[in-house]
Amino acid sequence: MKKLLFQFDTDTHPSTFDTVVAYDGGADHVIGLGNITPDNVAALIDGTIFTRAPKDKKNTAIFIGGSNMLAGQQLLNTVLNHFFPGFQVSVMLDSNGSNTTAAAVVAKLVSKGNIAKKKAVVLAGTGPVGQRAAAMLALEGAEVSITSRLLANAERVCYAMKERFNVDLTPVQASDYDSRAIAIENANIVLCTGATGVELLRQEHWLNNPHIELMADANATPPLGIGGSSVMDKGQCYNDKVIWGAIGFGTLKLALHRACIAKLFTDNKQVLDAEIIFELAKQMNKNN
Numbered sequence: 001m002k003k004l005l006f007q008f009d010t011d012t013h014p015s016t017f018d019t020v021v022a023y024d025g026g027a028d029h030v031i032g033l034g035n036i037t038p039d040n041v042a043a044l045i046d047g048t049i050f051t052r053a054p055k056d057k058k059n060t061a062i063f064i065g066g067s068n069m070l071a072g073q074q075l076l077n078t079v080l081n082h083f084f085p086g087f088q089v090s091v092m093l094d095s096n097g098s099n100t101t102a103a104a105v106v107a108k109l110v111s112k113g114n115i116a117k118k119k120a121v122v123l124a125g126t127g128p129v130g131q132r133a134a135a136m137l138a139l140e141g142a143e144v145s146i147t148s149r150l151l152a153n154a155e156r157v158c159y160a161m162k163e164r165f166n167v168d169l170t171p172v173q174a175s176d177y178d179s180r181a182i183a184i185e186n187a188n189i190v191l192c193t194g195a196t197g198v199e200l201l202r203q204e205h206w207l208n209n210p211h212i213e214l215m216a217d218a219n220a221t222p223p224l225g226i227g228g229s230s231v232m233d234k235g236q237c238y239n240d241k242v243i244w245g246a247i248g249f250g251t252l253k254l255a256l257h258r259a260c261i262a263k264l265f266t267d268n269k270q271v272l273d274a275e276i277i278f279e280l281a282k283q284m285n286k287n288n
Contacts, residue, residue, distance in 0.1 A: 001059045002028040003265050006048055008036040010066030010075060010095070018065045018094070021254065025261025027061075037071070038078035045079055049087040054268075061264035062091040069095045069128035070160065080271065090270035092260055092277075097253070098128035099274050100260065103281035104253035105129075105216045106136040108235070108244050109189060111285055112214060116141030119211075121172075121187040123147050123180055123201070123225070124194030126157045129218050133191055136278050138167035147174035147183050165274070181205040184212065192217040192225030203228030212241050220246035252288070256281050 005027035007014050014032030022030045033044065048060050062079060064072050072095030079091055094100050109115065115137065122134045125146035138144045138161075146169050148154035154171030161169055174180040180200055184190050188211055192200045196219055206212055207228065219225040226243065230236070233245035259280060260272050 001052075001056055004028065004060050005030045005063055005261065005264070006044065006061070007032040007063045007065060008041065008044065008075060008079075009034045010036060010064075010068050010071040015065050017097070018063065021257045022063060022261050025258035026265060027261060036066075036075060038074055041075065041078055042082060045082045048089050049083065054086065057089055057268035058265055060089045060268070061270075062089060063261070063264075064091065064093045065095055067096045067128070069098055069131055071095070072098075072128075073164070076273065089268050090264040090266075090272070092264055092270070092272035093274075094257070094260075094277075096128040097257075098132045099272075099277045100257040100281075101129045101218060101253050102132035102136055103274070103278040104256055104285075105191065105218060105244065105249045106133050106140070106278065107252065107281040107285040108249045109137070109191070109214050109216060110140050110282065112235075112242060114141075115189065118142045118188040118213075119186055120144045120189035120191065121147065121184050123174070123183070123190065123192045124198070125191075126153045127193055127195075130191075130193035131157050131161060132274050133193060133218075134169055135161045135165040135167050135274065137189070137191075138169060139165060139275075139278075142189065143170075145170040145172045145183065145187075147172045147180065149173070149175040177202060177205065184209065186211050188213050190215045190226075192219060194219060194225050196221035197223060198225065199223040199227050200225045201227055206241070207239050209241075214242050216244040216249065218246055220250070252281065252285055255288075256284060259284065
C-alpha cells in the first residue's frame with residue numbers, strides 16, 4: 001500500500017523543500033496543498049481518516065508547513081481536534097522548518113554540556129526557527145532572551161512561547177550592530193536566526209567577548225549572520241568559542257526531517273511537534 005503524505009501548507013504554494021525531504025523520508029506520494037486554514041481543512045482531514053481500514057491508516061499522514069508558525073500551530077490544533085478514536089492519522093508540524101531546524105541547532109549546542117543557568121540570546125528570534133529554538137533552550141534550563149528590531153514583536157513572541165511551552169523568555173529591542181553587541185555582552189550562548197543574507201554581528205562584536213562559549217547561525221546565504229564565521233563550521237573553535245554554521249548543523253537537520261517523515265508511517269497515532277522532534281534530534285546527534 002502506498003505511503004501518502006498530505007502536505008497542508010498555510011502559504012499559497014507548498015514548500016518544494018518540504019516536498020523533496022518528504023520523498024527522501026520515505027513517502028511514496030506527496031500531495032501538496034496551499035492556503036490551508038482551520039476554516040477549510042475539515043473535508044481534507046476527512047479524506048485522510050475515512051478512506052483506509054484501521055490497519056492501513058498508518059500509510060496516510062499529514063505534514064503541516066508554511067512560513068507562519070502561529071498559523072501552523074492553529075492548523076495543527078484544528079487537525080488534532082477533528083480526530084476521534086479510531087479515526088486519526090499521524091501528523092507533523094514544521095512550519096518553515098521551525099521544529100527540525102531549531103531542534104538540530106539546539107541539539108548541537110546542548111551536546112557540549114549542561115546549559116542550565118547559562119545566558120542565551122537568540123538574535124532576530126521572532127521568526128519560526130528563533131521562536132522554537134528559544135523555547136528549546138529554555139526547556140534545557142537556559143536563561144533566554146529574544147531580540148527584535150521592534151520590542152513589541154519580541155514581546156509578542158515571548159508571550160506566545162509562554163503560552164505554548166510555559167517558559168519565560170526576555171524580550172530585547174536590538175535594531176542595529178551596536179544594540180545587538182550590547183544584547184550579547186553577558187551571553188554564554190548566541191544563536192542568530194535572522195533573515196537570509198543579513199549580518200547581525202560583525203566579528204569585532206563577539207570574537208573577544210569573554211563570556212561567549214557557544215554560537216550558531218541559521219543563515220546559509222552570504223553575508224552570514226555571524227560575521228567572521230563560516231557556513232560550514234561544525235563546532236569549530238574561534239578564540240575559545242565553539243561555532244556551528246547553517247551547513248554545519250544542516251546535515252543533522254535534514255537527517256532529522258527525514259527521520260520524522262519515516263516515523264509518521266510507523267503507526268497512525270504520531271503527533272510530531274517541538275518536544276518530540278527535539279528529543280529525537282538529541283538522540284540522533286548522540287548516536288552520530
